[in-house]
Amino acid sequence: MKRRTLVAVCVFATVAVWASDSPVSTTSEPGSPSESTAVTAAPGDIVILPCYSKDSVRPSRTRWLKDGSELGELRASEAVSGEGDGGQRRLVILEDGSLKFQTVAGGDEGVYLCEATLPGSMTWRARVVLQVANVPARHPECSWHLEADSAEMRFSCSWPGCYPDPMLIWSQVQDANHESGGFVLASEVASVLQVSLNRSLLAKGHTLRCVAQHLKLTTGQKRTCSLTLAMPHPEVSPLVWAQKGSNVTLVCTEASSAPPANTTWSRAPRGAPLAPGAKYALSQDGAAYSLTIVNVGWDDEGDYFCQSENPLALRQTEVYLSIRASTDYTGAIVGVFIATLIVGLSAVVAKLLFANRHRICLGGPFGPLESDRSDVLSLVDSDEEQIFQAAPRLPPIADARPTAMVQIHRLPSGEQEDAGNQSAREEPQQLVTL
Structure with a gap:
């Protein structure tokens, strides 16, 4: 009977040694004679990592290793670290060889290996994977990716460094200011959650939000990220001039699209994109998309279209290239x-x-004006009133009845108006009695 027991113990020890040399596993197979378990805990929890648990046998000696490094030979009265409230031992080895964590902390996660010496100088080995729950302080990461079909968009939500995996929920809301509600698109317990949407399900101004839920998050704590949709709006100069034989660059700016749009250049509305080559050179600098035309000729004159497309819409704007010779x-x-x-x-x-303004005003615009004279009629009363300037006084009339008289004389021309021109003043006068 003793021989059978010894053989069984040897078999168990051999299997345990084989299991310890195999790759690390976080699960144990039911019914396996070796110990290979996984333990999950949160910071602050009390955790016990089991070692030998067969037939209530107490090992005479126990040694624990973490990730290949020995922790030390400890008993219940010894500790790896004395840190803690009141000098409480945080890590001890119990009488049955189990490793006890009084308080689990960040950094305790890893692969632990127990080597226990059983009666009869037999060795038992057990492997335990300790996983410590972790909630990153940062929020999840939301991103988008264009599918092969331009009408499809894949949205991805990830929260790296979180353990165990959180519950990720994708939802679509009409207003980014609403903290809750909306239409749930997908949900899953995973570190990464992706959802593909068709253009028909998306609209300008709608917001796609990813919410991460975790058992270690207290009430009121939220971990979210969101993406607000916006249509593309390309902008170009409507007219560009270029000299024949030179190089010209057309620039299109598109910075408002969300998700980012795929911007291309073409020669026709909604036409095939221009491919880079000897004639065309394409480049991008941030939100500026440039098309350089090499050695422009008359065939290059015409309309060029800047097209920007995202899952919401396809927008294009036009620029006319005019070519002129030297x-x-x-x-x-x-x-x-x-x-x-x-x-x-x-x-x-x-x-x-x-x-010559005085000649133009008083006469014709050309030629001398000496012969051009005007007749002026001066009306005077029969009373002894004097006629304008040089006109001689008229003799009295015998008839006492008032008589209107008209004196006709010529005014001299511009050059004859000089005060020294005596001949003009001695011109005979004509009197007409009315």
């Missing part, structure tokens, strides 16, 4: 010269007109 500059110079000449001639004519 002779256009000569024509511009000639035009400037002619305009300057016209302005100069106008100034000369205006000066001449101003210098």
